[in-house]
Amino acid sequence: MHSTVTNGIVSAIARERPGLVGIGIPFIQTDAAINPGNPGGPLFDSAGKVIGINNAILAPAGRAFVGVGLAVPVDLLRESMDGLMDGGLSDVAAEVGELPERPRLGITAALSVDDYPAVLKEELDLPDHGVIVVEITTGGPADEAGLNEPTQVVVMAGRTFPIGGDIIVRAEGQDVRRTIELQKVVLEREAGDTVTLEVWHDGQIRSVDVTLEVVPVD
Numbered sequence: 001m002h003s004t005v006t007n008g009i010v011s012a013i014a015r016e017r018p019g020l021v022g023i024g025i026p027f028i029q030t031d032a033a034i035n036p037g038n039p040g041g042p043l044f045d046s047a048g049k050v051i052g053i054n055n056a057i058l059a060p061a062g063r064a065f066v067g068v069g070l071a072v073p074v075d076l077l078r079e080s081m082d083g084l085m086d087g088g089l090s091d092v093a094a095e096v097g098e099l100p101e102r103p104r105l106g107i108t109a110a111l112s113v114d115d116y117p118a119v120l121k122e123e124l125d126l127p128d129h130g131v132i133v134v135e136i137t138t139g140g141p142a143d144e145a146g147l148n149e150p151t152q153v154v155v156m157a158g159r160t161f162p163i164g165g166d167i168i169v170r171a172e173g174q175d176v177r178r179t180i181e182l183q184k185v186v187l188e189r190e191a192g193d194t195v196t197l198e199v200w201h202d203g204q205i206r207s208v209d210v211t212l213e214v215v216p217v218d
Helices: 074-085 091-096 118-124 141-145 179-187
Strands: 010-018 024-030 042-044 050-057 069-073 152-156 159-163 167-171 194-201 204-211
Touching: 024 050, 050 074, 069 074, 118 152, 118 159, 141 204, 167 179
Parallel strands: none
Antiparallel strands: 010 024, 024 069, 042 050, 050 069, 152 159, 167 194, 194 204
16 A cells, blocks of 8 residues: 555535544545545645645445545644644544534534535525535434424435525534534533524524533434
8 A cells, every 4th residue: 555646636625525533524626546545645736735635536336536536635634733643633533533422413414505506506595605404313402402404305416415404504603614613613512501503594594592412323
């Protein structure tokens, strides 16, 4: 197994995908050739500066590279370097790794408004940012606070996009564009604390107070 030094065209930034212990990582999407067994090398820009570390590919099961590679942004690595050099996880990943004992909102929010095609965002008149509430744990904090799951899905370009539910646009007054930003707000708090969310639904924004609880993880 070896690392590969690559350069290629960057086709997207902040392509959020689950990373270690399930937290979202805003990957750089590139056509640089990354294949199983050779991640870990730097991704360069045209000036020769390292902009990321090659990490993964998106490919159908059983197939090799088909044009979509993912690299961890170098800024995210800088933030996590001290913990990684000590042999641990990045700050957020370390806390999420203790998730069974950590208080939670009781939702799944793996998509953001930025992930939705422009034509769909325009058709639904979605807000310009926010994370999508994909699923709500029955009887959990978000359920008790009255958050809503999607009512249907739309399939475009082979991807499924939930619609008709709530979109969290702010948490504790901070804009939320990616799942990891919402996770950071929650991880700073303890069970019994209240998190104030601003939630978009069908063109309206409402304020929702959610009291965090330790929710069992299946």
